[in-house]
Amino acid sequence: MFDVMPARRGSGSLKWDQRPELRPFWVADMDFHSPPEVIEALKKRVEHGVFGYAVPHDGLIESILDYLRKRHKVSSSPDEIVHLGGLVPALSLACRAFAGEDESVLTCTPIYPPFLHVHRDANLSLTTVPYIMSEGTWTFDWAGLEQAVTPSTKIFLLSNPQNPLARVFLEEEIRQLAAFCERHNLILVSDEIHCDLILDEARTPHFTALRLPESYTDRTITLLSPSKTFNIAGMGYAYAVIPDQKLRKRFLAAQGHTLAEINCLGYYSAEAAYRYGEPWRLELLSYLRSNRDLVTEFCREEIGSITIPDIEATYLAWLNFQQTTISHPASFLEKEAQIFLSDGRYFGAEGHARLNFGCSRSHLEEAISGIRQAIEKGA
Numbered sequence: 001m002f003d004v005m006p007a008r009r010g011s012g013s014l015k016w017d018q019r020p021e022l023r024p025f026w027v028a029d030m031d032f033h034s035p036p037e038v039i040e041a042l043k044k045r046v047e048h049g050v051f052g053y054a055v056p057h058d059g060l061i062e063s064i065l066d067y068l069r070k071r072h073k074v075s076s077s078p079d080e081i082v083h084l085g086g087l088v089p090a091l092s093l094a095c096r097a098f099a100g101e102d103e104s105v106l107t108c109t110p111i112y113p114p115f116l117h118v119h120r121d122a123n124l125s126l127t128t129v130p131y132i133m134s135e136g137t138w139t140f141d142w143a144g145l146e147q148a149v150t151p152s153t154k155i156f157l158l159s160n161p162q163n164p165l166a167r168v169f170l171e172e173e174i175r176q177l178a179a180f181c182e183r184h185n186l187i188l189v190s191d192e193i194h195c196d197l198i199l200d201e202a203r204t205p206h207f208t209a210l211r212l213p214e215s216y217t218d219r220t221i222t223l224l225s226p227s228k229t230f231n232i233a234g235m236g237y238a239y240a241v242i243p244d245q246k247l248r249k250r251f252l253a254a255q256g257h258t259l260a261e262i263n264c265l266g267y268y269s270a271e272a273a274y275r276y277g278e279p280w281r282l283e284l285l286s287y288l289r290s291n292r293d294l295v296t297e298f299c300r301e302e303i304g305s306i307t308i309p310d311i312e313a314t315y316l317a318w319l320n321f322q323q324t325t326i327s328h329p330a331s332f333l334e335k336e337a338q339i340f341l342s343d344g345r346y347f348g349a350e351g352h353a354r355l356n357f358g359c360s361r362s363h364l365e366e367a368i369s370g371i372r373q374a375i376e377k378g379a
């Protein structure tokens with residue numbers, strides 16, 4: 001099923017149509033059809049033929065509460081769920097809701113680029129602390145964070161599992177981060193969009209911020225969506241779980257009239273994904289594991305000079321070219337191999353490129369041979 005590449009060029013795809021002269025391995029969507037059940041649910045809703053303003057229907061709410069209960073062992077209620085058109089708007093909203101002018105946001109790098117820009121929507125400043133490598137694993141620089149935080153810091157933005165490092169943070173790390181936020185009176189915004197893409201869950205289980213002790217509830221917002229896992233990001237549906245009423249009110253109040261209505265197809269695709277998508281998800285993870293192994297072996301065993309972290313989650317490989325002679329890998333790969341990777345500098349790290357391996361094996365092999373070719377030329 002995943003070996004078949006859908007023809008996406010000319011379909012209005014950001015990934016394929018932005019630079020049609022290049023083979024795309026950049027933006028985080030996958031070159032796979034969504035689960036058949038999602039496609040069926042969309043067809044059914046389209047056949048209804050009326051597309052007026054929508055509200056989250058009961059089936060969607062039920063599927064979200066079921067998902068939270070089964071997957072995360074969290075019992076929630078409909079009023080704790082804030083429906084949104086995307087996670088990035090939610091990050092921006094959090095900045096507007098929980099900090100004021102002259103205050104600041106804290107995050108760790110490298111990081112998915114919007115984390116480095118949303119503070120501007122609220123005229124805030126941004127402080128970043130690089131992740132550090134400890135015993136072969138990327139982790140928080142606790143001393144660096146203590147040094148960087150100030151009384152004007154109000155928000156910590158977390159990506160877990162981490163994009164682009166593909167790390168699933170341990171329960172201890174999340175607890176330590178929550179304690180750090182409490183000590184410095186920060187709101188913790190936990191973006192967990194990739195949490196259903198954990199490649200070996202027995203080894204690296206996800207610890208959601210929703211499972212932190214109750215004492216942290218009044219400072220924690222968790223952002224979720226089936227969008228990455230089921231390849232429905234273009235449908236524009238995500239949600240925040242905010243159990244604390246006061247916090248939720250502040251978050252909602254910051255919306256003003258800035259957000260568009262969520263469309264009915266977003267709601268229906270999300271419901272179908274959560275309700276029926278589990279067998280498909282398990283097959284997807286198995287396919288992604290093989291792709292992950294292929295990229296990892298290529299970098300470690302064949303090339304050697306490109307370093308790659310252990311990819312615990314996501315379909316994203318963070319390639320470090322700093323031991324090669326190639327200083328701007330993404331532009332070099334564009335020029336020399338006509339392949340389009342995400343440039344590390346947008347994530348806050350030069351000398352890196354992010355490779356999206358959410359595609360058929362044969363397409364991934366094209367990326368690998370492109371990198372091989374570019375390395376030979378750059379050597």
Ligand SMILES: Cc1ncc(COP(=O)(O)O)c(C=O)c1O
Nearest residue numbers: 028086087088112159163193238
């Ligand atoms: C960590 C993270 N957050 C948010 C998003 C995008 O979310 P949305 O499309 O819902 O705004 C992405 C997309 O790659 C992501 O990796």
